Amino acid sequence: MKKQIDKSSHVMLEMIDGKRSVFFVGAGASVASGLPNFRQFSEHMLSNLLTTTNGSVSKTDISMFVSELRPEVLLQTLQEVFGDKIFDFYDWFDDAVPSTNHYVLARALKEGGLVLTTNVDILIETAYEDLYGDNDFQLLVRKEDFERFSTNDTTSKGTLMKFHGTVDVTKTGPARYDTVRFLLDQVGMGMSTGMHKVLTEVCKNYDMIYLGYSGCDNFSVQPVICHTATDRTTLWMWFEWREQMVLEHSSVIYEKELSEVGKQVSEGQSFSEIERGMETLSTCEILVERLKALRFRGKISEVMDDTALPEHKVVADAVSSTGPVPNWTKSICSIDRLRCAAKLYSKAMCLEEGIKCLEEANHLASFRNDKFVKAQISKELGNEYANESTADSYEKAHACYDTALGIFEAIGNYIKVMETKLDKVNVLRRTRHFDEAETLLKSIDIRVNDGEEIVDSFVDKILIRRELMEGLILGMGRQDKDSRNRALSIFEQAAQLAAKGGFVSLQAAILNASGLVKYQMAGNAVKILQGGARDLDAAFRLNIYIGDARACFQQLRNLGLIHVKLSRLTNDPKLLEQAIEEFKRGEKFLFRLSKNRIMGELLEIRFRLGESLVEAGRYVEAQPILARVREQRMKSKDWHNEARTLELLVKCAANDDEELIERVNQIKEIYEDALTNVMKQERFEKQPITTDNGRQILHTASTQVKFKDIDLSMELAKLSFKLFGN
Numbered sequence: 001m002k003k004q005i006d007k008s009s010h011v012m013l014e015m016i017d018g019k020r021s022v023f024f025v026g027a028g029a030s031v032a033s034g035l036p037n038f039r040q041f042s043e044h045m046l047s048n049l050l051t052t053t054n055g056s057v058s059k060t061d062i063s064m065f066v067s068e069l070r071p072e073v074l075l076q077t078l079q080e081v082f083g084d085k086i087f088d089f090y091d092w093f094d095d096a097v098p099s100t101n102h103y104v105l106a107r108a109l110k111e112g113g114l115v116l117t118t119n120v121d122i123l124i125e126t127a128y129e130d131l132y133g134d135n136d137f138q139l140l141v142r143k144e145d146f147e148r149f150s151t152n153d154t155t156s157k158g159t160l161m162k163f164h165g166t167v168d169v170t171k172t173g174p175a176r177y178d179t180v181r182f183l184l185d186q187v188g189m190g191m192s193t194g195m196h197k198v199l200t201e202v203c204k205n206y207d208m209i210y211l212g213y214s215g216c217d218n219f220s221v222q223p224v225i226c227h228t229a230t231d232r233t234t235l236w237m238w239f240e241w242r243e244q245m246v247l248e249h250s251s252v253i254y255e256k257e258l259s260e261v262g263k264q265v266s267e268g269q270s271f272s273e274i275e276r277g278m279e280t281l282s283t284c285e286i287l288v289e290r291l292k293a294l295r296f297r298g299k300i301s302e303v304m305d306d307t308a309l310p311e312h313k314v315v316a317d318a319v320s321s322t323g324p325v326p327n328w329t330k331s332i333c334s335i336d337r338l339r340c341a342a343k344l345y346s347k348a349m350c351l352e353e354g355i356k357c358l359e360e361a362n363h364l365a366s367f368r369n370d371k372f373v374k375a376q377i378s379k380e381l382g383n384e385y386a387n388e389s390t391a392d393s394y395e396k397a398h399a400c401y402d403t404a405l406g407i408f409e410a411i412g413n414y415i416k417v418m419e420t421k422l423d424k425v426n427v428l429r430r431t432r433h434f435d436e437a438e439t440l441l442k443s444i445d446i447r448v449n450d451g452e453e454i455v456d457s458f459v460d461k462i463l464i465r466r467e468l469m470e471g472l473i474l475g476m477g478r479q480d481k482d483s484r485n486r487a488l489s490i491f492e493q494a495a496q497l498a499a500k501g502g503f504v505s506l507q508a509a510i511l512n513a514s515g516l517v518k519y520q521m522a523g524n525a526v527k528i529l530q531g532g533a534r535d536l537d538a539a540f541r542l543n544i545y546i547g548d549a550r551a552c553f554q555q556l557r558n559l560g561l562i563h564v565k566l567s568r569l570t571n572d573p574k575l576l577e578q579a580i581e582e583f584k585r586g587e588k589f590l591f592r593l594s595k596n597r598i599m600g601e602l603l604e605i606r607f608r609l610g611e612s613l614v615e616a617g618r619y620v621e622a623q624p625i626l627a628r629v630r631e632q633r634m635k636s637k638d639w640h641n642e643a644r645t646l647e648l649l650v651k652c653a654a655n656d657d658e659e660l661i662e663r664v665n666q667i668k669e670i671y672e673d674a675l676t677n678v679m680k681q682e683r684f685e686k687q688p689i690t691t692d693n694g695r696q697i698l699h700t701a702s703t704q705v706k707f708k709d710i711d712l713s714m715e716l717a718k719l720s721f722k723l724f725g726n
Contacts, residue, residue, distance in 0.1 A: 014366035020232075021207035022114040023105055025124070028212025028239060031493050032099035032301060033123055036092065042066045042074060044323040045089045047080065049332065050341050057341050061353075062425050066584035068348045070547055072219070077347060079183055081340040084174035089328040090167070090684060098127035100304050101211065109137045109158030114202065116161045118179045118217055122169060129725070139180050141166050144169045146544060163195060163221050178263050184504045187220045194680030196224055203228040210236045210642065211300070215282030218545040219484045219504055226286045233292040236283060237300045246300030251288055254295075258284035265544060335361045335373060335535040339380065346384060349549050355384045375407035379420050386427050389600060397427050413460070417446050422465045429469060434477030441469055459500045467494040468510055475517030484521040504542060511539035512555055526569055533562045549589045556586035557605050564612055576616050583609035607641070610648055626652065639680070640690050647697045650704050657708050664712060671698060671719055684723075
């Protein structure tokens with residue numbers, strides 16, 4: 001390696017202890033064997049699963065799915081529709097042969113070394129067999145293998161540790177992948193106790209050489225490496241096409257790159273828009289935690305060639321560029337292709353396209369005599385309507401759920417009955433029909449045919465979702481302290497179950513709910529608010545990796561609300577500035593939610609941004625933002641939120657008499673109408689918050705205009721008394 005770098009860097013390489021160093025190997029090490037990268041593999045798979053002679057999903061959209069969705073999310077979505085048959089596409093890898101990298105690693109094993117990998121291919125094992133005959137090294141794959149292993153073992157045998165499992169070439173069909181952890185729910189479980197212990201011990205006691213590893217398995221291996229304190233040396237082999245190779249040893253460089261990518265992502269850019277964005281973020285998270293961290297940037301293959309013995313240098317032929325097409329893909333019905341496409345559009349936040357696919361599938365299902373399929377499509381269509389978050393779409397969602405429930409109950413599919421009831425509870429909860437939601441939630445009985453109790457990992461999701469809904473109803477729908485404390489206790493238990501089961505999306509949702517309830521119950525308690533902020537930040541970080549832009553928006557909005565309140569309580573203007581930035585970043589995430597932006601949420605976060613700018617005294621910035629919000633509120637005839645926005649615009653106009661009086665008169669007009677408008681009066685009665693807000697808005701307007709137009713100020717005070725009393 002010294003040949004490829006400047007002589008001044010040679011001393012840094014001496015930090016690596018050759019006798020106490022191990023390789024950690026990722027997918028990049030197998031690229032030299034001609035294996036397709038994930039993009040090539042995924043686009044090939046999706047092209048055969050989603051498109052028909054009519055071209056139901058475009059190549060552009062297939063490319064978008066691969067760019068926007070994490071591998072674990074993409075594969076799990078496909079598995080939910082097509083089952084384990086999707087693993088047949090992995091036969092593409094069978095013709096790959098070991099490269100120089102694998103022979104170097106095989107030699108390290110023969111010399112008694114440790115090789116750790118997240119790869120599931122058997123190229124290292126094949127290289128070892130080519131060189132030495134039988135595989136006489138230790139192989140750790142299953143959790144019990146790791147539990148039995150000790151890094152203090154004095155045996156001279158090498159050890160190959162495969163943290164994501166391995167392909168079993170002695171079997172056929174899906175059984176070949178029994179130990180492989182591809183899906184989000186699988187990797188989301190994190191590492192078993194034995195795996196965690198072994199990886200931690202290795203990180204603490206050995207110098208680590210990372211080869212072809214991106215660090216992007218953010219739910220299992222990467223967090224353990226990142227959070228294990230060690231004084232051992234880390235050498236990261238970072239491939240780049242460059243003539244002059246560079247060896248870096250500066251935490252400043254890693255911190256700067258980490259900060260730059262983190263800023264881009266938190267401002268709403270997707271990882272697909274940032275060159276090697278997720279890889280940079282994941283690796284630098286590790287490197288900044290190391291006291292002795294080196295990064296070698298350049299043509300890593302040349303380094304491996306220099307390391308290999310002459311007879312071990314190999315130029316591998318590429319495997320087939322087309323990939324296998326399993327026979328069963330030719331008989332996929334249009335309904336399943338459309339259902340799968342809808343799920344992918346939904347994950348990629350393209351709601352309109354997803355709904356179109358399911359509406360077409362629903363039409364096709366009407367010609368089939370398959371009740372289950374009809375019910376399943378109705379349920380999925382209900383979820384997509386619910387995601388649109390409008391009053392009309394919520395009504396459509398309920399209609400779809402009712403249709404699905406009727407069929408599932410008639411055919412006795414109680415699992416689907418429970419799932420659909422939970423979907424309906426969530427919509428009732430979101431529309432603040434808490435009593436109805438609670439009644440329906442209590443009707444969910446965890447059972448199958450003949451009342452048999454279920455103990456199944458699949459049903460764990462239902463149990464956790466039920467706890468999440470119960471906590472939200474108690475925490476958001478009830479005002480008493482006992483209910484909210486009980487909600488937090490439920491969330492804590494549910495979060496532990498979700499983490500244990502690997503349900504990362506559910507874990508993020510629970511953390512978000514916990515943060516919201518803490519915000520609602522905190523009052524002026526700073527510690528509770530800070531705890532809520534920690535929960536929301538943890539949820540945000542999970543959703544960044546999952547790639548859920550809408551959830552990221554929600555967490556940033558809620559973090560902004562908490563930081564506004566904390567800034568008031570602690571008199572810390574920095575927290576208010578932080579809230580303003582969070583609202584701005586949240587708006588950028590919202591812009592990624594398909595062409596049909598969710599106007600209600602967009603207006604809400606712009607209102608919060610304007611409100612924070614007013615509180616910070618930045619009236620010039622706030623005024624145009626709030627003016628646009630008010631215009632949209634007026635168009636949608638949302639008089640209550642129009643009045644709330646006008647209250648802020650009144651504050652912005654404190655130094656402009658003409659605009660101040662105009663805005664105050666607009667408020668006066670809204671509430672004068674309430675004297676005779678029955679619908680407004682009913683809303684005051686049913687929603688006490690509108691009364692409280694109305695009283696405050698009229699008081700603000702009266703106070704602000706008092707020294708400009710005393711008569712107008714008095715009129716507002718009298719109007720408030722007529723509507724709300726003292």
